[in-house]
Amino acid sequence: MIRKNFFYLIFLLCSISFYGQGIEIIIPKPEKDSIYTMPAIQPKYKEGGTKGFYEYINKLYRVPTAFKGRSGTLIVRFVVDVDGQLTDIEVVKDLGFRTADEIIKVLKGSPKWEPGYNTDGKPIKVLYHLPVKINKD
Numbered sequence: 001m002i003r004k005n006f007f008y009l010i011f012l013l014c015s016i017s018f019y020g021q022g023i024e025i026i027i028p029k030p031e032k033d034s035i036y037t038m039p040a041i042q043p044k045y046k047e048g049g050t051k052g053f054y055e056y057i058n059k060l061y062r063v064p065t066a067f068k069g070r071s072g073t074l075i076v077r078f079v080v081d082v083d084g085q086l087t088d089i090e091v092v093k094d095l096g097f098r099t100a101d102e103i104i105k106v107l108k109g110s111p112k113w114e115p116g117y118n119t120d121g122k123p124i125k126v127l128y129h130l131p132v133k134i135n136k137d
Contacts, residue, residue: 034125036116036118036124036125036126037127039116039118039124040117040118041117042116042126043080043084043128044113044114045113046112056106056110057132060109061102061106061134063099064101064102066098067097067099070095070136071133071134071136072099072133072134073095074091074093074094074095074131074132075091075093075130076089076104076107076130077089077092077127077128077130078090078107078130079126079127079128080113080128081115082115082124082125083115084112084115085112086107086108089104089107091103091104092129095134099134103132
């Protein structure tokens, strides 16, 4: 009986000491230069959104001579900065024949976009992926 009471007492003391221990969850604040993939508001091209941006690319992109008669899809990614400038332009899927060089040139000359925004309404950097189809000419 004493042994049984002793175990209950130990159990009770352990329960009280563990109950008093709070669990603190720390959520880190995003760094100033964080790049987001899922903003509250997506960035968009100021002159017609995605459709307008494809029109811009179609107008300025020159299919390299060595690629003429072929077709395919380039995939590019870039960051829309807080001021709407396109930065960190990178070709994820290249078709060869200098097609990547041409799309990078066109994107570097792009007018500024409307930046993406977080839930607080502040402009943020957003990673953007864009497929670019090149058809046979």
